[in-house]
Amino acid sequence: MNKPAGEIRSILATDCGSTTTKAILIEKRGEEYQLIVRGEAPTTVEAPVEDVTAGVINAITEVEELAGRKLLDNGTVLKPQRGDEGVDIYISTSSAGGGLQMMVAGVVRNLTAESAERAALGAGAIVMDVIASNDKRLPHEKIERIRHLRPDMLLLSGGVDGGTTSHVVELAEIIAAARPRPRLGIAYELPLIYAGNTDAREAIQERLQNVMALEMVDNLRPVLERENLMPTRHKIQDQFLEHVMAHAPGYRKLIDWTDAPIMPTPGAVGEIIQTVAAQQDIAVVGVDIGGATTDVFSVFKNREAEAIFNRTVSANLGMSYSVSNVLAEAGLENVLRWVPFDIEVGDLRNRIKNKMIRPTTIPQTLQELILEQAIAREALRLAFEQHKQLAVELRGVQQQRTISEAFDQAESGQTLVNMLNLDMIVGSGGVLSHAPRRQQAMLMMIDAFQPEGVTHLAVDSIFMMPQLGVLAQVNPEAATHVFERDCLIHLGTCISPIGVGNAGDQCLSVELHLPGSPTVTQEVPCGELRLYPLELGEKAAVKLQPSRRFDFGAGRGNAVEAEVMGGVVGLVIDTRGRPLEIPANPTERVAQLTKWQAALEAYPSD
Numbered sequence: 001m002n003k004p005a006g007e008i009r010s011i012l013a014t015d016c017g018s019t020t021t022k023a024i025l026i027e028k029r030g031e032e033y034q035l036i037v038r039g040e041a042p043t044t045v046e047a048p049v050e051d052v053t054a055g056v057i058n059a060i061t062e063v064e065e066l067a068g069r070k071l072l073d074n075g076t077v078l079k080p081q082r083g084d085e086g087v088d089i090y091i092s093t094s095s096a097g098g099g100l101q102m103m104v105a106g107v108v109r110n111l112t113a114e115s116a117e118r119a120a121l122g123a124g125a126i127v128m129d130v131i132a133s134n135d136k137r138l139p140h141e142k143i144e145r146i147r148h149l150r151p152d153m154l155l156l157s158g159g160v161d162g163g164t165t166s167h168v169v170e171l172a173e174i175i176a177a178a179r180p181r182p183r184l185g186i187a188y189e190l191p192l193i194y195a196g197n198t199d200a201r202e203a204i205q206e207r208l209q210n211v212m213a214l215e216m217v218d219n220l221r222p223v224l225e226r227e228n229l230m231p232t233r234h235k236i237q238d239q240f241l242e243h244v245m246a247h248a249p250g251y252r253k254l255i256d257w258t259d260a261p262i263m264p265t266p267g268a269v270g271e272i273i274q275t276v277a278a279q280q281d282i283a284v285v286g287v288d289i290g291g292a293t294t295d296v297f298s299v300f301k302n303r304e305a306e307a308i309f310n311r312t313v314s315a316n317l318g319m320s321y322s323v324s325n326v327l328a329e330a331g332l333e334n335v336l337r338w339v340p341f342d343i344e345v346g347d348l349r350n351r352i353k354n355k356m357i358r359p360t361t362i363p364q365t366l367q368e369l370i371l372e373q374a375i376a377r378e379a380l381r382l383a384f385e386q387h388k389q390l391a392v393e394l395r396g397v398q399q400q401r402t403i404s405e406a407f408d409q410a411e412s413g414q415t416l417v418n419m420l421n422l423d424m425i426v427g428s429g430g431v432l433s434h435a436p437r438r439q440q441a442m443l444m445m446i447d448a449f450q451p452e453g454v455t456h457l458a459v460d461s462i463f464m465m466p467q468l469g470v471l472a473q474v475n476p477e478a479a480t481h482v483f484e485r486d487c488l489i490h491l492g493t494c495i496s497p498i499g500v501g502n503a504g505d506q507c508l509s510v511e512l513h514l515p516g517s518p519t520v521t522q523e524v525p526c527g528e529l530r531l532y533p534l535e536l537g538e539k540a541a542v543k544l545q546p547s548r549r550f551d552f553g554a555g556r557g558n559a560v561e562a563e564v565m566g567g568v569v570g571l572v573i574d575t576r577g578r579p580l581e582i583p584a585n586p587t588e589r590v591a592q593l594t595k596w597q598a599a600l601e602a603y604p605s606d
Contacts, residue, residue, distance in 0.1 A: 124267025159197030268469030320359030503527030534566030
């Protein structure tokens, strides 16, 4: 890329997904960057084509036709822009071929191995397994597991700098004995990144340099009190490009076309979430619910007021290929608690199995839509629970301990996810982005995440967050312009106090200063969902006075004032309680759900 960021007039970005390749064209109009058009085509990484650039060309050709301008010349992207032809930069992300699949290894499961897992997830990998010295598996079981999974890359960590080296060297010997082969069966050395105790480097090199493509980076846990994940994350993405992508069909050509390194799709989504959190100085949770997996991203501040990014992949929670796993993990009762009508258990199971074997089908009736959205609530809830368990303050920093004590009592870290501090939830994925009514997406997110205090909700309109994530590396201004203007659909704000009460009990007094309207003062009892009109772009001042059993973060019974943003749905006040409890009695459950859904006009009335 030759031009300074400020002189870039046009950007072409693609995302090569496992089934579809998406292309977007962004142009600078006046002082702002805008999305102009979007095109898509089937991904062509597999037989019979076996060249990813064919799908890329097809998607860009659609963009050419829609935009009415020439972008390609003899099958390559025209750069830089001259007149109305070509673009200034071309960038891409990829999750084709199953994305980046990794195994990580660390000495103590709840210390260095967990830090290694966070580093890999943050770089956009799917973590297939975590091997640790204290995971109670015998050496031959670990060797067999590495051979069986055939990851794209391994990450080895362990020990603080200057500490003991024996345990991490033992792990290196296990990996050397396994001699893992590449997943795609291609003849290249599998990459292994060593990010552990620097004193062990020589011993690690001795055991692994002739077995794998060994790369050394700074220790990701140099002392117990601090994580240093960025060098490892950057190296993972470099190795993904050099080893994994370079050997996938057509990627060498694609790498030559791009003006920035190709990023794994989830890593790119994480980048845009971090960029928005940093630019607006807010705490954000993002979720991408797909057919096979659900990714959750978060940026929260720790005790030292540092913004900490975390990503988790729930690889068995999705809406098509792994929909049966959602039912198995959540349990029938938890799915049915969101369904406002009676349904036979056998009928529900059959519908879920049909979705799994016909993953591209979409609901044809209102009942099918409600069932799908009930399952989505549970997939989102479970994925978020898993995320909270990994997004924690550093474990093991409260007291000085020997390595043997760390093995025995790697105590649980405190989760960084504080719902009262959360400013924004961004939802993505077909079930949220393409819900027939935006109220349905908002209600699914409120039910699944149970936001507390005052929280803004939005969805990704057409899943362009990956392209914007890699663009954020090149031109953060353009990425945030398009993210705010074209990518996000602002649903509105949810206000919900912490506490539990019986339906009808006193909960909350609300004073709403809506633009252009008289002040609204209302008592909202427990067990209610209420919707107030607050348009997109509008803001309202609210004064919230909870009763003595409820809290907005200032203490029970203490009033708070806030400014809230509107959206395409509006302002929702939720006094159903935290944690949210739904009546177990079927008749009461149906009555409550029907009332709540009607309050938000989520579904057509009979």
